[in-house]
Structure formats: C-alpha cells, structure tokens
Amino acid sequence: MIIETKRLIxxxxxxxxxxxxxxxxSKPVVNxxxxxxxxxxxxxxxxxxxxxGETEYYFAxxxxxxxxxxxxxDAYPERGEPHNTNSPLDTFSPCWMLNDSYQGxxxxxxxxxxxxDYLFHEKGARRIYAYTEDYNLSSQHLCEKLGMRREGFxxxxxxxxxxxxxxxxxxxxxxYAILKKxxx
Numbered sequence: 001m002i003i004e005t006k007r008l009i010x011x012x013x014x015x016x017x018x019x020x021x022x023x024x025x026s027k028p029v030v031n032x033x034x035x036x037x038x039x040x041x042x043x044x045x046x047x048x049x050x051x052x053g054e055t056e057y058y059f060a061x062x063x064x065x066x067x068x069x070x071x072x073x074d075a076y077p078e079r080g081e082p083h084n085t086n087s088p089l090d091t092f093s094p095c096w097m098l099n100d101s102y103q104g105x106x107x108x109x110x111x112x113x114x115x116x117d118y119l120f121h122e123k124g125a126r127r128i129y130a131y132t133e134d135y136n137l138s139s140q141h142l143c144e145k146l147g148m149r150r151e152g153f154x155x156x157x158x159x160x161x162x163x164x165x166x167x168x169x170x171x172x173x174x175x176y177a178i179l180k181k182x183x184x
Contacts, residue, residue, distance in 0.1 A: 001055055005114045008107060010059040010073065013051035017060055018044040020069035024099035056123075061098065061111045070107060071098035073115050080127060090126035092119050096142075108142050116146060120180045129177035140174060147183065148176035 003010040013021075022044035028037055038044045051058060058074040073096040077089035094115060098108050119125040130148065132139040144150075152175040159168035 001059075001118075003059070003114050003118055004064075005110045007064055008110055008114070009062045009064055010111060010114060010118075011062060012055045013048055013058070013060045013069075013072075015045065015048045015052060017069045018048045020099075021048065021060075021072075023101075024071065024097065028097070029100050059115070061096075061107065063107075070102040071096065071111070073097075073111055075115070075119060075128070077123065077125075088124070088126070090124055092123070092125050092128050094119075094128060094130055096139075103138065108138075109145055112142060112146055116178075116183065120183050125180060127177060127179050128183075129175060131173050131175055134172040134174055140176075143176035146178065148178040151175045151177050 001012070018041060022038050022041050025038040025044065025047075038047060054074075057076050059072065060069045061071040061073060062069050073094060075092040075094035078091045078093065079085070079087045079089055080091045081087035094112065096108060096112055096115075116125075116128055119128060128148075129151070130139075130143055132143065134153070154173045154175070156170035157173035159170045161169050163169045
C-alpha cells in the first residue's frame with residue numbers, strides 16, 4: 001500500500017532505507033522510542049529486513065522530491081472492547097516519529113492526516129487514540145491539529161527509561177482520541 005500527499009509518500013519500508021532510519025533511531029528524541037534505538041548501521045539493516053514484510057500498517061514517511069525517509073508512522077487494529085473476542089478490530093493507536101531535522105515543517109501533520117484518512121476509510125477504523133508524554137508539546141499540538149480531543153491525563157503512567165539510580169522513570173501521559181464520525 002502506498003499513500004501519497006502533496007510532499008510525501010507513505011510506503012512500506014525497503015532494505016535500502018537503513019541509513020535514513022539510522023539517522024533518527026540512533027538518537028530517539030522522546031523516551032517512548034528508547035527501546036527502538038539503533039546502535040549501528042548494521043542494526044538498522046537488520047531492522048529494515050524485519051520491516052519489509054509489513055505493508056498495511058507500518059509506513060516509512062518519505063519526501064517525494066528526494067526519496068529520503070524522514071520518519072515513520074504505524075498503527076495496528078485493536079478491539080474496541082478488549083475483553084470481548086467477538087468485538088471488531090476497529091480501534092487504532094498510531095505512533096509517529098520524525099527525524100528531528102525535519103520537524104516544524106508540517107510533515108508530521110501531512111503524514112498523520114493522510115494516515116488517519118487511510119485508517120478511517122480503508123481499514124474500518126471507528127476510533128483512533130494516541131498517547132503522548134506531557135513534555136512532548138509538538139506531539140500534543142499535532143493531536144489537536146488533527147482534531148483529536150484530550151481525553152485523559154495519567155500521572156506517572158508508564159516508564160520507558162531508568163533514572164540515574166536505576167529505578168524506573170515514570171512519565172505523565174496525555175491521551176487524545178477522535179472518532180470516525182468526528183473525522184468525516
């Protein structure tokens with residue numbers, strides 16, 4: 001699957017994307033991506049081999065004019081009623097990450113808007129929700145620009161990294177969401 005916007009192409013990852021992906025995953029900007037950190041170009045190449053088969057829900061964000069991968073966006077279907085195995089897989093929680101050299105230029109909004117449209121109109125999404133750390137103001141702004149409403153604030157909700165003394169560093173998290181009927 002390929003999604004095109006004015007300046008971007010959202011497409012499945014290719015093995016040749018390793019160097020571009022290494023640029024932003026060698027130093028993740030926010031802690032929630034700490035587990036994805038890549039330590040070498042070889043690690044990036046192996047990661048690309050794992051991603052190549054994903055063609056529906058995990059996309060490279062690519063500049064049309066240069067074919068450079070500047071980020072990624074993904075979301076997988078979840079049940080709206082997690083404890084009912086008969087409920088539809090109609091809920092998605094997207095994750096987006098952009099190379100910090102390309103932030104502030106509207107690329108994240110352009111990619112996320114196209115991806116949300118794809119999830120709502122092609123993948124049967126009923127609800128899309130996103131989590132962001134309380135210090136990640138650009139991600140909060142993106143959620144709001146996408147028309148998502150703030151649904152909750154969770155104090156010391158999750159830990160992605162440790163404090164200097166080795167104890168978990170718990171972060172405050174904000175949840176945003178939007179329904180298909182609000183998107184349309």
